[in-house]
Amino acid sequence: EIVLTQSPATLSVSPGEKVTLSCRASQSVGSNLAWYQQIPGQAPRLLISGASTRATGIPARFSGSGSATEFTLTISSLQSEDFAVYYCQHFVNWPPGTFGQGTKLEIK
Amino acid sequence: EVRLVESGGGLVQPGGSLRLSCAASGLTFSSYAMSWVRQAPGKGPEWVSGIGDSGDATYYAESVKGRFTISRDNSKNTLDLQMNSVKAEDTAIYYCAKHPHSIRYGGSPFDFWGQGTLVTVS
Numbered sequence: 001e002i003v004l005t006q007s008p009a010t011l012s013v014s015p016g017e018k019v020t021l022s023c024r025a026s027q028s029v030g031s032n033l034a035w036y037q038q039i040p041g042q043a044p045r046l047l048i049s050g051a052s053t054r055a056t057g058i059p060a061r062f063s064g065s066g067s068a069t070e071f072t073l074t075i076s077s078l079q080s081e082d083f084a085v086y087y088c089q090h091f092v093n094w095p096p097g098t099f100g101q102g103t104k105l106e107i108k
Numbered sequence: 109e110v111r112l113v114e115s116g117g118g119l120v121q122p123g124g125s126l127r128l129s130c131a132a133s134g135l136t137f138s139s140y141a142m143s144w145v146r147q148a149p150g151k152g153p154e155w156v157s158g159i160g161d162s163g164d165a166t167y168y169a170e171s172v173k174g175r176f177t178i179s180r181d182n183s184k185n186t187l188d189l190q191m192n193s194v195k196a197e198d199t200a201i202y203y204c205a206k207h208p209h210s211i212r213y214g215g216s217p218f219d220f221w222g223q224g225t226l227v228t229v230s
Contacts, residue, residue, distance in 0.1 A: 046219050049219070094211060094215055095167040096158060099152045099153050
């Protein structure tokens with residue numbers, strides 16, 4: 001089973017800052033990686049698929065990069081609505097792959 | 109606009125059964141693979157079960173294999189999850205989640221999620 005490790009677990013940042021979240025896979029997943037945002041009380045929302053492709057309606061301040069085992073999600077200028085928990089997930093094949101344990105972005 | 113609306117959650121005793129349903133609208137339902145994903149309180153999401161667009165291929169997480177059954181009715185645009193022999197560790201919000209394409213194109217993320225239905229086993 002492929003394990004995804006996200007870091008850091010929690011990140012305290014101020015609005016307007018740039019942040020980079022990390023997701024590391026225990027073995028190569030190619031570009032078969034997605035990022036989700038989850039605001040408390042809501043369902044997760046797909047941000048990025050294929051490691052770097054923004055989902056429909058996702059603002060350009062969100063960008064994804066990486067391949068194989070190292071991936072990053074960058075938010076160029078944090079807005080108030082971006083404070084949430086972020087998960088990565090791989091989808092190399094069926095069945096759908098596991099999620100990382102999440103990174104919580106909180107307001108400094 | 110794609111809408112996924114789950115129903116059927118509630119309180120159930122250990123060893124009991126529950127049937128979850130998901131009503132889909134705003135999409136050509138029969139064109140997409142679908143999954144159930146759950147999230148225990150304070151934990152990350154966990155994929156539970158998935159089904160191909162035609163319903164002939166089904167997949168289960170090891171933790172629910174032999175206890176849960178996924179099915180779909182493409183004529184009614186509905187997805188179901190029959191939960192039998194439930195355990196305390198099945199307590200979670202259960203989300204209906206859509207994949208962006210047919211299962212024959214391989215692995216894919218979840219591009220739309222319902223708002224979830226809470227299952228409590230106690």
